[in-house]
Amino acid sequence: xxxxxxxxxxxxxxxxxxxxxxxxxxxxxxxxxxxxxxxxxxxxxxxxxxxxxxxxxxxxxxxxxxxxxxxxxxxxxxxxxxxxxxxxxxxxxxxxxxxxxxxxxxxxxxxxxxxxxxxxxxxxxxxxxxxxxxxxxxxxxxxxxxxxxxxxxxxxxxxxxxxxxxxxxxxxxxxxxxxxxxxxxxxxxxxxxxxxxxxxxxxxxxxxxxxxxxxxxxxxxxxxxxxxxxxxxxxxxxxxxxxxxxxxxxxxxxxxxxxxxxxxxxxxxxxxxxxxxxxxxxxxxxxxxxxxxxxxxxxxxxxxxxxxxxxxxxxxxxxxxxxxxxxxxxxxxxxxxxxxxxxxxxxxxxxxxxxxxxxxxxxxxxxxxxxxxxxxxxxxxxxxxxxx
Ligand code: NZQ
Ligand code: ZN
Numbered sequence: 001x002x003x004x005x006x007x008x009x010x011x012x013x014x015x016x017x018x019x020x021x022x023x024x025x026x027x028x029x030x031x032x033x034x035x036x037x038x039x040x041x042x043x044x045x046x047x048x049x050x051x052x053x054x055x056x057x058x059x060x061x062x063x064x065x066x067x068x069x070x071x072x073x074x075x076x077x078x079x080x081x082x083x084x085x086x087x088x089x090x091x092x093x094x095x096x097x098x099x100x101x102x103x104x105x106x107x108x109x110x111x112x113x114x115x116x117x118x119x120x121x122x123x124x125x126x127x128x129x130x131x132x133x134x135x136x137x138x139x140x141x142x143x144x145x146x147x148x149x150x151x152x153x154x155x156x157x158x159x160x161x162x163x164x165x166x167x168x169x170x171x172x173x174x175x176x177x178x179x180x181x182x183x184x185x186x187x188x189x190x191x192x193x194x195x196x197x198x199x200x201x202x203x204x205x206x207x208x209x210x211x212x213x214x215x216x217x218x219x220x221x222x223x224x225x226x227x228x229x230x231x232x233x234x235x236x237x238x239x240x241x242x243x244x245x246x247x248x249x250x251x252x253x254x255x256x257x258x259x260x261x262x263x264x265x266x267x268x269x270x271x272x273x274x275x276x277x278x279x280x281x282x283x284x285x286x287x288x289x290x291x292x293x294x295x296x297x298x299x300x301x302x303x304x305x306x307x308x309x310x311x312x313x314x315x316x317x318x319x320x321x322x323x324x325x326x327x328x329x330x331x332x333x334x335x336x337x338x339x340x341x342x343x344x345x346x347x348x349x350x351x352x353x354x355x356x357x358x359x360x361x362x363x364x365x366x367x368x369x370x371x372x373x374x375x376x377x378x379x380x381x382x383x384x385x386x387x388x
Contacts, residue, residue, distance in 0.1 A: 001211050001260030008255055010147045011173040014247070016239075019051055019137060019175050024058035026173045030133040031091025034061045035084055037105045039069045039097045043139060046183045052096055052137065064088055066108075069097065072275050072282070073104035075119055075155045078111060085112035085132060095136040095171075098188075099143030099195075099282075102136050103151035106169040109134045122153050122162040131168035137175045140184050141246040142192030142283060144199060144253025146174035154276055159355075160362065161276035163268075176250065178242035186233055190340045191283025193229050193245070196252040197222060197336070198286040202265050203258035205297070205304055205372040215307070217257040222312045224248050229340050266363075266370025267293045270380055273359035280349045287342035291334040292386040295327075300373040302326040308333075346387045356384045 013022055027034060034056060043049045056063050066081045084090065085108060093112075095105035110128035111118030120126045138146040145151065150165035184192070204218040225248050232241040251257060270293070271285035298305055306322045309315040309329030317325050338344065346352070360380035368374035375383075 001214070002208055002262060004260040006255060006259050007167060008147065008170065010171045010254075012147055012250070013173065013175045014177075015243075016177055016179060018177055019048075019055060023052065023055035023137075023175065026135060027056060027059040027061055027092060027094070030135070030172065032060065032062050033064070033088060033091045035064045035066060035081065035088075035090045035093045035108070037066045037069060037081060037093060037095045037097075037101055037108065039067070039071075039101050041067070042183065043096050046180075048096060048137070048139065048180055052094070056094075061092075064090065069101045069104045071098075071100050072154045072161065072279055073100045073107075073152075075107075075122075075153055075157075078104050078107040078118060078153060081105070081108035082111035082118055085109075090132060092133045092135060095134065096139065098138070098140030099145045102138070102143070102145040102171070103153065105134055105136070106131070106145075106149070106151035107153050107164075108132075110166070110169055119153075119155060121164045121166075122155070123160065127164070127166040128168050131166075134169065134171045135173045136171045137177075137180065138246075139180045140188060140192055141181055141242070141249035142188075142195040144196070144249055144251075146171060146176060147250050147254035150253075152272065154279075159276050159358075161272040163272070176246055178239055178246050181242050181246060182237045184236065186236070186341070188281075189233055189236065190342050191281045191287075192249065193225060193232075193340055194283040194287045194337060194342050196245075196249040197225050198267060198283075198290055199252040200225075200257070201290060201333075202268060203261060203263040204308065205264045205301075206258075206261050207301060207372065208261045211261045214258055214261045219308075219311045221248055221251055221257060226312070226336065229336070233340060262371050264370045264372040266372075266375050266380075269363045269369045270359070270383060273363050274346070274351065276362075277355045277359065278349060278351050280351070284343050284349065287337040288344060288346055288348070288387045289383065291330055291337070292383050294330045294333065295386070296379065296383050297370075297373040297375075298323070298326055298330070305329050346384075353385075353388065356381050359384065
């Protein structure tokens with residue numbers, strides 16, 4: 001494996017009733033003035049907003065609010081949050097929502113202590129040197145943003161969707177109560193399943209030698225997602241199913257399963273390009289691209305694909321060649337995404353070939369994209385063509 005240093009300072013509260021028991025005490029650690037950040041209002045409908053406000057009253061917090069964070073959160077909205085933090089001297093940014101709310105809050109926390117435009121952290125390789133304290137209450141299992149430092153912001157004016165992260169943007173604390181995900185729609189639950197499964201695949205397709213445990217950790221998370229996906233879709237208010245999936249989402253992208261292992265991440269980079277132009281749900285884009293990326297890079301290392309087929313999907317090699325086994329593994333991923341109702345083609349969202357050249361050029365702006373196979377702009381276009 002590669003040499004590595006691992007750092008993850010997020011205190012994570014898992015389970016029922018943790019918000020009521022521990023939120024006020026956490027808030028008190030970080031100061032009085034809290035910016036509460038949330039999305040389009042789902043937290044009000046299912047009662048979480050009232051619970052959070054009660055805890056904030058217990059903490060004697062002075063609460064400012066920024067609502068209306070969009071799915072695929074926009075820079076213009078992040079700017080509003082940064083302005084509130086600077087004007088009001090906010091101590092703690094409290095994000096209540098899915099990955100979009102959490103990511104926007106990370107950007108707000110970093111932008112609040114920066115003199116320039118927070119977009120610098122996304123558009124360039126510059127990274128924040130400080131950030132306000134951030135706490136999160138997760139309401140949708142998907143991104144892992146509750147326990148990582150990353151965030152993805154869209155600049156709608158320039159049609160760029162870009163990720164960034166730094167040691168300063170880990171949440172100080174995160175609350176993961178499966179009950180807060182009971183009202184997530186079937187469609188968003190599917191997208192979340194695809195996203196967390198894809199995070200594991202991005203790590204798993206790696207040429208780093210001697211990563212036996214990392215591979216088996218990845219395989220375990222994938223098997224657990226496969227084992228619970230149907231049940232969580234059928235019974236969205238089943239606590240145990242939501243809990244199993246929530247933990248998979250956190251583990252898929254908190255760095256624990258992939259230490260010392262060079263992941264790929266080309267599929268994510270390509271998906272971000274599609275979302276930047278067409279504002280589609282991240283998980284939907286991944287479901288379309290991933291199987292096509294797999295076919296495109298298969299010959300850069302069929303053994304890992306064959307291993308996925310046997311160890312994760314239980315496909316027996318029999319008389320199959322390694323390549324045929326690998327292809328059966330790719331078909332199994334596609335079949336899983338189909339079974340849970342994820343889209344197959346860009347046509348599902350009415351997306352044609354417009355902008356493919358721009359997307360490919362931007363995805364490869366640092367030369368190539370991805371690691372399993374270093375993709376050129378021509379490779380990216382070929383993958384996008386296969387998604388049409
Ligand atoms: O806005 P509200 O009203 O809250 O509704 C949201 C939104 O419409 C709704 N929702 C969330 N929790 C709910 C709920 N509806 C009912 N009940 C609940 N409990 O779901 C919709 C989608 O929410 P969103 O936050 O956009 O979804 P998700 O968590 O999938 O986040 C997607 C964003 O995260 C980025 C994606 O690119 C995308 O912008 N990612 C962030 C990553 C990270 N920080 O590490 C990694 C990922 O790969 C990903 O790129
Ligand atoms: Zn993702």
